[in-house]
């Protein structure tokens with residue numbers, strides 16, 4: 001008899017991106033370029049970028065993703081109507097300016 005997956009296993013199976021945390025490894029030289037490499041905590045290569053501020057932002061992506069998911073849940077918990085509709089406002093569309101829709105757009109299928 002199979003045992004059902006735990007919630008954590010299910011979330012891991014759904015993840016399309018390399019699990020966080022990601023770490024910034026600044027000033028790695030590649031050829032003539034001084035680059036900022038981002039790696040997973042297991043050392044898996046994510047990306048190299050020149051601009052260190054951009055690298056820091058990319059490296060924080062897993063934490064930002066989790067924070068946005070938590071913020072969305074907190075916003076939905078403020079209003080039963082919002083929870084029922086999945087956002088604030090009367091009509092949900094790609095241009096909806098509510099924060100929940102902005103979060104949905106930002107995180108996509110992540």
Ligand SMILES: [Zn+2]
Nearest residue numbers: 087096098101
């Ligand atoms: Zn909305």
